[in-house]
Amino acid sequence: MRLSEKGLNHLKKSEGWRNAPYFDSAGIPTIGYGFTFYPNNKRVKITDDPITLAEGETMLKLILRPFEKWVSKLVTSSINQHQFDALVSFTYNVGQGNFSESTLLKKVNENPSDNTIQDEFKRWVYAGGKKSKGLKKRRNKEAYLYVNGY
Known part of the structure; x- marks a missing residue:
């Protein structure tokens, strides 16, 4: 499964765009659409040169592929497109390791229609x-997207 166009737009809006390196809320050097690393796996440094929007769009598509693959591999239950989009957005933000060990993933795999899944998104606000x-705002949107779609 691949991130839908709506899912891509949701993720881009959630991340925001910054062409020059900055420190994110956790103090990690970041650029573009929330990139902490480049497609070549090189970590972003605060001293890196700015990037253009066109470069950022290309990078985003390359950087997203592993996240799509991780979600597809880790989710063993049958989910629909908007659920997949919400999980890719979540995983892109928290990382594959955190997603793979989360109660969110366990609940999705046990029963993707479990009403408490939306609460699991909302725990990741630190x-x-x-x-x-x-x-908090992002997790509310991801939880809504997972449960209700677009």
């Missing part, structure tokens, strides 16, 4: 040990 308003 950045640098502090509750983040931005992550």
Whole structure:
């Protein structure tokens, strides 16, 4: 399964665009659509040169592929497109390791229609040990997308 166009737009809106390196809310050097690394797996450094929007669009598509593959591999139950899109957005933000060990994934694999799945998204709202308003908003949107679609 691949991220839909609507899913891609959701992710881009959630991440926002910054052409120059900056420190994210957890203090990690970031660029573009929330990239902490480039397609060649090189970590973003705060001293890196800015990138163009066109470069960022190309990078995003390359960087997303492993996340799509991880979600497809880790989710063993049958899910629909908007559920997949929500899980890719979530995994892109928290990382494959966190997703693979999450109660969210366990519940999706046990029963993708479980009403408590939306609550699992909402547990992931901390950045640098502090509750983040931005992550709270993002998780609410991902939970809504998972349950209700677009």
